[in-house]
Amino acid sequence: MTKNELRKIYREKRAAIPSKEKLKLDDLLLINFQQLYFEDVQVLLTYWPKADTQEPNTHLFSGYLRHMLPDLQIAYPKADFTGNTMTALLVNEDTVYYTNQYGITEPKEGIIVDAAAIDLVLVPFLVCDKDGYRVGYGKGFYDRYLSACRQDVIKAGISYFEPVEQIDDRNNFDIPLDYCITPESIYEF
Template identity: 30%
Template sequence: MNKSELRKKILEIRNSIDVYEKQVKDSKIFNNIINSYQYKHSNNIFIFVSYSSEVDTHKVIEYSLKNGKRIFVPKVISKKLGMEVIEIRGFSDLKRSKYGILEPCENNYIRPEEIDVAFIPGLAFDKKGGRLGYGGGFYDRYLKLLKKSTAKIGLCYSFQVIENVPMEEYDIRIDGIIED
């Protein structure tokens, strides 16, 4: 199965999850995140703001802010320029982009080398560090700027972990997965 077919298949499955089942899965993932070594030993956390049927990150963001962690979220600048990562102090710092995704209003950038852990979205992952994103290359371009010691952790539901994600030479491998 090529990347495009795999994206479509996984998205269909993810979009069809029952609301209650999603809440149960999201709750497990939340607990797995906040109890992870990478989370506990990080101050500057890069995390996506979940959208649609993605793993819910809103609870993690709220919990982290209440507990004194600094939260940085992506903001797409353009297809050519990629994305930046910007600090937020709450959901009031976010507005909907033209794609309906919550993005920061301000421009409190962080240098990539200051990020302690990065929690990454994706459509499919494998146990060898493979990640299938949405096809824009935004995360691959940004993740290569992080220092080598920054943990890159994919967040997903267990059905999104597959045997082998098709990878290109420019695709960045992740360090681990947190799932339900």
């Protein structure tokens, strides 16, 4: 299937998850996430889950990492929709967030962290295939950003759904995940 076909199917599948079931799935995702070894991670780029798209609760994963790695620096993306690019801003307990016109919650301000300094990226997506290629939201923000990161940056995706066999319209600019964590499994690519 193509990205557009998969995007439509998995938006609908995600929207159909009842809120009580979503809480259970988020707990199962966290249990599997905790099986991964991230001791050397110093800088995490995560994202604020969009409630209207039923994204997994990424706050659980960043909270766990903050507990396990007390010196961890956490960054959130700030999008520039004129060029479909993003920067990563370091956050702390005093950071003020706002929700932009596209429903994405971002830090109002913060120190920009160089893409080469990031060790782990939690990458948003709807579904991935068995090679780690993912269907995002269609603008290419993360593929452009990840291309500026170090080769050894860990790219982890969190999904309620198991990978599909293959995305038919992958292209040369697509950057695959290293891990996909689902409620049932951990996939390493």
